[in-house]
Amino acid sequence: xxxGILNLDKPTGSTSSYTVNRVKRLLPRRVKIGHAGxxxxxxxxxxxxxxxxxxxxxxSLMSSPKQYEATVRFGATTATDDPDSPEQLVSPAPKPLTRxxxxxxxxxxxxxxxxxxxxxxxxxxxxxRASDRARAGQMVVVQPRTVMVYxxxxxxxxxxTAKLKIRCGRGTYIRSIARxxxxxxxxxxxxxxxxxxxxxxxSIDQAVTxxxxxxxxxxxxxxxxxxx
Numbered sequence: 001x002x003x004g005i006l007n008l009d010k011p012t013g014s015t016s017s018y019t020v021n022r023v024k025r026l027l028p029r030r031v032k033i034g035h036a037g038x039x040x041x042x043x044x045x046x047x048x049x050x051x052x053x054x055x056x057x058x059x060s061l062m063s064s065p066k067q068y069e070a071t072v073r074f075g076a077t078t079a080t081d082d083p084d085s086p087e088q089l090v091s092p093a094p095k096p097l098t099r100x101x102x103x104x105x106x107x108x109x110x111x112x113x114x115x116x117x118x119x120x121x122x123x124x125x126x127x128x129r130a131s132d133r134a135r136a137g138q139m140v141v142v143q144p145r146t147v148m149v150y151x152x153x154x155x156x157x158x159x160x161t162a163k164l165k166i167r168c169g170r171g172t173y174i175r176s177i178a179r180x181x182x183x184x185x186x187x188x189x190x191x192x193x194x195x196x197x198x199x200x201x202x203s204i205d206q207a208v209t210x211x212x213x214x215x216x217x218x219x220x221x222x223x224x225x226x227x228x
Contacts, residue, residue, distance in 0.1 A: 003052030004222025009207035010047040036061035045196035064200030071193035080120040081175035094187040
């Protein structure tokens with residue numbers, strides 16, 4: 001049997017389920033495979049694939065702290081709060097923010113915060129994904145919930161773009177942070193890039209690309225189940 005955790009660097013443009021299926025084709029037919037936390041199609045970075053007995057660790061790994069590098073574009077919004085829908089510029093054009101404007105606000109987005117997930121999300125409403133309902137033109141009301149943000153660090157700022165390092169707990173939507181920052185600053189905002197750099201003890205430095213796994217096989221890159 002093949003058992004272990006594959007720390008994969010998910011490429012942009014592919015869904016988490018597509019990535020799982022790509023790796024599944026490299027495994028014997030009856031070997032189970034899953035993942036510990038979805039990444040949106042446009043996002044990249046740490047995607048933990050759980051193989052064999054490691055599938056039992058899904059809940060504990062999804063509850064592990066996560067770290068992201070996020071790029072936020074201010075002065076505009078999108079329906080999906082990310083680059084997967086057309087950009088709408090805020091009118092009239094807002095006055096450019098300063099680095100200090102943003103730094104003063106970031107502490108309000110740390111700790112336990114109330115956050116409303118994006119309407120275009122995988123959350124189930126009456127048994128159906130919110131995003132499916134939204135795309136069908138239905139009215140979607142997503143209830144806010146409490147999530148934990150351990151810290152937000154401003155890595156770089158050049159109006160209208162900010163790059164942030166965010167450490168957070170389970171269920172936190174980075175898209176919502178980008179949207180809510182823009183609303184709080186009264187300039188609008190959405191997420192343009194997202195890279196997950198850490199899940200629990202698994203970091204991007206040890207992640208392997210899908211190309212390497214395809215060329216060299218899965219087993220040589222597996223972390224043993226006992227490691228977690």
